[in-house]
Amino acid sequence: MNAENIKNEAYQLIDKYFMPAKAIIVKDFLNTYGFWDAPASTKYHGNYPGGLAEHSLAVAKNLLMLTEKLGLKWDNPGSPFVVGLLHDVCKMDQYKLISTENGYQYVYTNDSIYSHHGEKSICMLANCVTLTQEEIACIRWHMGAYETDTNEWKYYGNAIAKYPNVLWTHTADMMASHIEGV
Ligand SMILES: [Fe+2]
Ligand SMILES: [Fe+2]
Numbered sequence: 001m002n003a004e005n006i007k008n009e010a011y012q013l014i015d016k017y018f019m020p021a022k023a024i025i026v027k028d029f030l031n032t033y034g035f036w037d038a039p040a041s042t043k044y045h046g047n048y049p050g051g052l053a054e055h056s057l058a059v060a061k062n063l064l065m066l067t068e069k070l071g072l073k074w075d076n077p078g079s080p081f082v083v084g085l086l087h088d089v090c091k092m093d094q095y096k097l098i099s100t101e102n103g104y105q106y107v108y109t110n111d112s113i114y115s116h117h118g119e120k121s122i123c124m125l126a127n128c129v130t131l132t133q134e135e136i137a138c139i140r141w142h143m144g145a146y147e148t149d150t151n152e153w154k155y156y157g158n159a160i161a162k163y164p165n166v167l168w169t170h171t172a173d174m175m176a177s178h179i180e181g182v
Contacts, residue, residue, distance in 0.1 A: 003050040007036050010057050010085065017078035022129065026086075029128040033092040040088065042095060042106040045177040052091050058182045060084025062172035072165055075134045082129070083138045083169055090120035118142055137163045144170030 001009075014023045030036065040046025040055040063080035066072060074080065095106040114120040118140040125131060131139070137159045141147075144156065144167070159166045176182055 001054065003036065003053070006050065006053050006057055010053060013057075013060065013081055013085070017081040018129075025128060029125075030089075030092075033089070033124075035089065035092050038092050039095055039106050040091060040177075040182075042108065046182055047106060051182070052088060054182045055176055056085050056088055058176035058180055059087060059169075059172045062175045063169060066168050066172060070168070072168060074165060075132045079132065079135050079138070079165070082131070083135050083142075083165075084172060086125055086129070087118070087121060087139045087142045087169065087173065089124050090114070090117055092124070134163045134165060137166050138169040141166045142169045142173050144174075 011027065014026055018026055035056075036053050037049045038052040039048055040051035046052060046055045060081045061084070063084045067074065067080045072080075076082070093112055094109060096109050097104050098107055112120065114123045121139050122131070122136055125139075141156055141159045147153075147156065156166075
């Protein structure tokens with residue numbers, strides 16, 4: 001899907017799942033911080049301009065599909081879209097394009113004022129949307145087993161026990177990045 005189609009589809013879904021005033025704020029937030037042009041990684045899935053938006057929309061659609069097929073219940077019925085679209089906003093300022101001998105490539109930046117991954121997304125969203133506790137848990141733990149600190153497993157288990165949709169969020173993220181390749 002090309003970048004314009006991705007943005008158009010995302011805008012339609014933002015209008016569907018957010019109240020009108022909030023939809024304006026969410027679009028403004030994404031536009032301001034370069035969501036539509038950012039990559040999703042330096043060398044893995046979505047390592048091209050627009051990769052972040054493509055990946056995020058894919059995760060949102062996977063979570064909506066899983067919710068419908070499996071009858072998942074959420075505190076906020078719009079959460080599958082909210083979590084999917086916004087779980088990786090931490091990546092909006094995580095990469096920069098540099099020129100190399102072979103052309104261009106993305107490298108990590110190190111001037112963000114927030115660290116980690118899911119936590120960074122939650123920090124960046126704090127002025128944009130009021131997340132439910134379930135949405136916070138799902139965004140915080142969307143990397144599941146790919147968290148680097150193994151001591152975190154206990155907390156991941158606790159999060160799944162309290163909010164089973166944490167596991168489905170991680171599944172939707174893995175489906176997009178490891179099966180669909182976006
Ligand atoms: Fe992520
Ligand atoms: Fe992701």
